[in-house]
Amino acid sequence: MITSLKFTGFFFLFVLLSGCGTPPSDPASDTPTSTTADPASDTFRQEARALTKSFAESLKAELSAAMTEGGPALAIPVCSDKAPALAADASANGLTIRRIGTRVRNTATNTPTDAERAVLERLTDQSPEFVGELDGSLTFMRAIFIQEAVCLNCHGSPDILHPEAPPLLAELYPDDTATGYALGDKRGAFVVKRSSPLPDPQ
Numbered sequence: 561m562i563t564s565l566k567f568t569g570f571f572f573l574f575v576l577l578s579g580c581g582t583p584p585s586d587p588a589s590d591t592p593t594s595t596t597a598d599p600a601s602d603t604f605r606q607e608a609r610a611l612t613k614s615f616a617e618s619l620k621a622e623l624s625a626a627m628t629e630g631g632p633a634l635a636i637p638v639c640s641d642k643a644p645a646l647a648a649d650a651s652a653n654g655l656t657i658r659r660i661g662t663r664v665r666n667t668a669t670n671t672p673t674d675a676e677r678a679v680l681e682r683l684t685d686q687s688p689e690f691v692g693e694l695d696g697s698l699t700f701m702r703a704i705f706i707q708e709a710v711c712l713n714c715h716g717s718p719d720i721l722h723p724e725a726p727p728l729l730a731e732l733y734p735d736d737t738a739t740g741y742a743l744g745d746k747r748g749a750f751v752v753k754r755s756s757p758l759p760d761p762q
């Protein structure tokens with residue numbers, strides 16, 4: 561009896577662990593804008609997709625919970641502090657992740673390089689991904705669209721912005737240009753880069 565309980569427990573744990581490693585099944589991500597025959601790039605693409613998905617999901621969950629609980633006063637710090645912290649945690653595994661904007665709120669960290677901007681302009685909802693060499697490193701980009709009304713509280717046009725948002729944003733981000741967006745607009749992209757050199761091919 562004890563043995564069989566232990567066995568069941570072990571099996572359950574195994575199922576849980578394999579569930580954590582399941583690759584993202586977003587159908588849109590199966591239509592990349594660039595393909596490579598290089599296995600190192602394919603591995604990178606898979607890792608970058610998984611990282612982007614988990615970063616996006618944690619951020620969105622925390623953001624929505626904070627908006628519901630305390631409005632922009634609670635939710636803005638999620639974006640200003642939590643997003644860089646989550647990105648820094650994720651960066652420990654040899655990959656760095658950050659967000660860039662078509663217009664930018666945090667101009668210190670989220671301004672695209674010229675090469676990133678050129679790619680960002682080409683990404684569409686039909687073809688939201690890029691993998692290739694940018695600024696000397698293997699780079700993955702995935703476009704971010706305004707898909708939910710919650711985003712407009714802090715990125716919408718002046719009549720739609722949450723009334724508490726503008727003064728709080730002005731204080732933190734004096735150069736903010738990331739407002740005036742509508743549902744469906746391209747807001748920016750996740751940018752993943754390999755922070756350590758590529759491993760030698762086996």
Ligand code: HEC
Nearest residue numbers: 635636639640659660661664665666670710711714738748
């Ligand atoms: C509570 C206010 C708030 C809400 C709601 C919000 N954002 Fe933001 N957003 C911010 C702040 C603050 C920053 C700057 C973060 C930083 O300092 O890196 C930001 C930055 C960004 C950036 C990085 C580029 C830039 O301009 O700095 C993207 C992309 C972005 N937001 C997309 C979204 C999307 C998509 C949604 C909806 C799911 C959303 N945001 C909802 C406040 C918000």
